[in-house]
Amino acid sequence: MKSRIEALADFLARNAPLAVLSGAGVSTASGIPDYRDRNGDWKHAQPIQFPDFVNNADSRKRYWARSYVGWQRFSRANPNAAHFALADFEASGKVATLITQNVDRLHSAAGSQRVIDLHGDLGAVRCLGCDASNTRGDYQQALKDANPDWHSDVFRYKPDGDAELADNSHAEFRVPGCRICGGVVKPDVVMFGENVPKKRVLDASSAVDSAKALLVVGSSMMLFSGFRFARQAAAQRKPIAIVNQGRTRADDVAELKIEADCGDTLSAAAALLAS
Known part of the structure; x- marks a missing residue:
């Protein structure tokens, strides 16, 4: 039986180019607290x-x-292993677009070029x-x-x-x-109670449309602003993988769910793909 890391590496290899949705769990290792516990x-x-x-x-x-x-x-705050792994996945052609709910710009600092800052800067x-x-x-x-x-x-x-x-x-x-x-x-x-600008939503939706699959990293997707993209991918019957420590709203539609540290998991998958 494949390990979870092997399963993630396989998911990345066979579903490129994919879209990524990232949340607060990506930046906790950079010293930025997250909003929710393991139960969401x-x-x-x-x-x-x-x-x-x-x-x-x-x-x-x-x-x-x-x-x-x-x-x-x-x-x-500085980028951590998760940010750098995702930037490497983009550079190698595995990630087409990264949609982030974070407002820290650490994905861009790590070298990701095609980032949609859904909630601003x-x-x-x-x-x-x-x-x-x-x-x-x-x-x-x-x-x-x-x-x-x-x-x-x-x-x-x-x-x-x-x-x-x-x-x-x-x-x-x-x-x-x-x-x-x-x-x-x-x-x-974008503050709580404020709408995400329409163009950002359309750009992110277009990225999911054109991707072969969706990878969710560090997000419980308890807010609809992020969950809508998992729902979109599921409606299009696209594979979804989730790396998150705790429950998410899309657990029931994911083909792969890994409950582990984002940086450790993504780095291990990247190393396996490079070997």
Whole structure:
């Protein structure tokens, strides 16, 4: 009987070119926490909702205070073995397109060229008024300049550059407006309660259409924004393989499921294919 690694290597070899859907589990080895436990349930309180960010000034202040602290750690994250293995699979022609639900840009940093950042890029900000964009590094400096004496204790770091701070520590935190029009600045990511831009969805759907199979890595697919692509592949009777530590919404339609570390598993499959 084939080992799980041999089965994955065989899946990759016979189904190229394939599409990949990646989630938070790919980046945990880079020091970025994930959202869900092995059963697919929330590990933390749910993140801020988009309508609350837009309509509530205190919620925005709380968001940016936490993000100001969390970004200092998040921005130093580097790609890990899973990112590099997927980039190698693309370079060797096994992966055509990588659709990621992550906002850390670590796939691109590892060398993947054909990446669809489904939920955006935390390394950029955008004005909700005039649509002007800026780098997060520049906005981080603006936050620092606006809060030279502000400090808060950190209880723990959370997914996507968030940090849990002492209660009400954001009360005195100042949030700069857009450098062009003074409007509300938002991270250039799809927040919970916000729709993924239609073009990104269409591009990702087209990638699944043109692929021979779908490989899911590090995602429980509990959110429909990612699960829709597994459902699409299943409807087209395309093979699906999943590498994820815990339950996923697509377990019942996958021909191969491996519950193991993403980096170790992908690296071992890559080594087997290269031998």
